[in-house]
Amino acid sequence: MSTKHDNSKYYVPDQSIWPIVGALALGLIAFGAAHYTIEWSNQEAGFGHWVLLAGLVVLTIMLVGWFGDQIRESRAGLYNAQLGRSYRQGMLWFIFSEVMFFLAFFGALFYARMIAVPWLGGAGNNEMTNQVLWPTFEAIWPLVTTPDGTETQAMGWLGLPLINTIILVISSVTLHFAHVGLEEGNRRKLKVWLVGTIALGLIFLSLQAYEYVIAYRDLGLTLQSGIYGNTFFLLTGFHGLHVTLGAILLIVMAFRVFAGHFDKDNQFAFAASAWYWHFVDVVWICLFVFVYIL
């Protein structure tokens, strides 16, 4: 089966400094973020934010160095089809892990809506729970008045959220056009639609930030507004972080496209970024349905 032809061999890289730099970066980020959280909540001065910042700097250096190595190796033709499959499968399993991460928060949302809040309102055999704890509490969703009396207003789905949904769905389509351009070898089509996708992504993020301003300023909907605000901000917030990461990936891809990288047979990084973008799009559609509409 095996031939002695070099390209038939799996590329096992030599030693690399970047993984342990990455481990150091994550260690600094975790340690710094933890101490910064403690110092922030106790309103005391400390070193946490400096450690966190150092970790982010080291992480950036690591990412540039590591991906730089990968790009050089790929351009030097060291990779073969089998390695390409490894990367693709690795990316798909990573996206699966992200799905499970969001599932934890969707699970919390469903549990609160379907079980915790109705029980606090006396559903099932929980009449005494309601009578003893908060007799005036009424179970409705969105939970605009919590059992302890915190009040807020719900975020409607018309307006900004609907516009944002349309923008993100269109961006998935435009990214697909860019991908088709890459497959066809039509560089102009690739560049135009890729830049368009990035622009849509950035517009989405700006509108999302503006929506948060509206929530805090006009609706009194904050992270502290009980379980409705909690699930709203953590779900949309983590989604926003993922869109940010996806946009950064696409921007890096745009630089590589303009530098002449990628073709029909050599496009793992582009394909992986595109998958990631489609994934955050799907998450948003779930969000739009379960957080905003229903």
Add this chain to the structure above:
Amino acid sequence: MSTVVADSHDAHDEHHDHKPTGIKRWLFTTNHKDIGTLYLWFSFAMFLLGGSMALVIRMELFQPGMQVVDPHFFNQMTTMHGVIMVFGAVMPAFTGLANWMIPLMIGAPDMALPRMNNWSFWILPFAFLILLSSMFMPGGGPAFGWTFYAPLSTTYSTDSTALFVFAMHIMGMSSIMGAINVIVTIMNMRAPGMTYMKMPLFVWTWFITAFLLIAVMPVLAGVVTMVLTDKYFGTSFFDAAGGGDPVLFQHLFWFFGHPEVYIMILPSFGIISAIIPAFARKPLFGYASMVYATASIAGLSFLVWAHHMFTTGMPTFASLFFMYMTMLIAVPTGVKVFNWVTTMWKGAMTFETPMLFALAFVVLFTIGGLSGIMLAITPVDYQYHDTYFVVAHFHYVLVSGAVFSIMAAAYYWLPKWSGVMYDEFLAKLHFWCSLVSVNILFFPMHFVGLAGMPRRYPDYALQFADINAIVSVGGFLFGFSQLIFLWVVIKAARKQGVPAPAKPWEGAEGLEWEVPSPAPYHTFDTPPKVS
């Protein structure tokens, strides 16, 4: 540490079979054998650290009353012992074994993603440094148990919680990356002819374990994030006053936690399924049924989480559902035990140390499994819940189950790793000391548990005194017995022993025995053909 993989100039024909030297070899390595060795040594260090914390617990419980530590420190010991043993000892040990053995077993040159492999290992020392540093903060370290139930971890915890949460986050990243690497390696790096149903069971069980890891570690990341925001950022996921529910914590945690306990036992099944055929000199009975049983256990593990929560006041329907699902797991597990026993039936058995540990595993793991069925029965669980009966149950499956299988694996493959046969006399001494002491340690816990002694308390009623004294003696015997293991491994790593042939066990099967002992630094650069 640097001598585990030694020179083997006679072994290789590849021009680049050199290896870097000094500390850089270990810091920057992309070699699956180096990374496996790092994982295994890290795991053993954590095993001794977590074990010494258990000894603090047993010291305090040697007699009733408070004598050695204060209650808050006692709680920190139970918490850190659990976290370190689960995330620092057992899981990295299995990942280390996977790193060493999976490429050798499937005829791959290395793991599919070698640099990420190094990253996932080196995150662990940083994560545990952060976790351990939290013990030196004002107010002490995490003291809410390894299950960190809300509101113990939110309303009533110290500021060490933030360090606990972020340490968990990066441990989880390490596990996910390690699992992605294993799964991609198995899917994509098998030698020609190595079809899925020809893979050794260790590979199969790890394949399924890796899937479980990728599915549930992100849920753990989600739940620690909610603990963090509840404690520091004013959310109320686990606080009924804001519309949340502390029971939601338990649902989310055990949705992670129950697959997690299978993550810690499925690779054991693979190890035992390799060792018993080797020393019974018979092929494994029911290979295909082993694969399907493993997959069934993994699938069911997502549908049983609330059997940890029978006393939370769930609706009866939910209790019944989770009770029946849990008892269903006994079926595929029974298939496995049956297959192991049937493999030995009329075999030409010999009893070298790996086999001894494997046999002890089959018996003691089954005891742990049977007490698990008792715990699965909702009405009686009301009595057992959070007693020493539970402690006895999960230590039978984790110590005389998972840890014994890791010991068995270490003895089985030490000749392949080090190139010399380990000291059989010391190894047998280690086995018999461990076997006797582990039963002195954990068996009497069943009785105090049934009699009502709750877990996680630093003091207890007088009638439990005698049994607790016996348990503590067993604990110290078991703890110090493990130093014999350390001695055996160091001797083998320093090449003190008879040189091992490529296949030191007469009845062993598999590609790993086709390469010389010690395994050359690079193996299967050109894939072998499996017929």
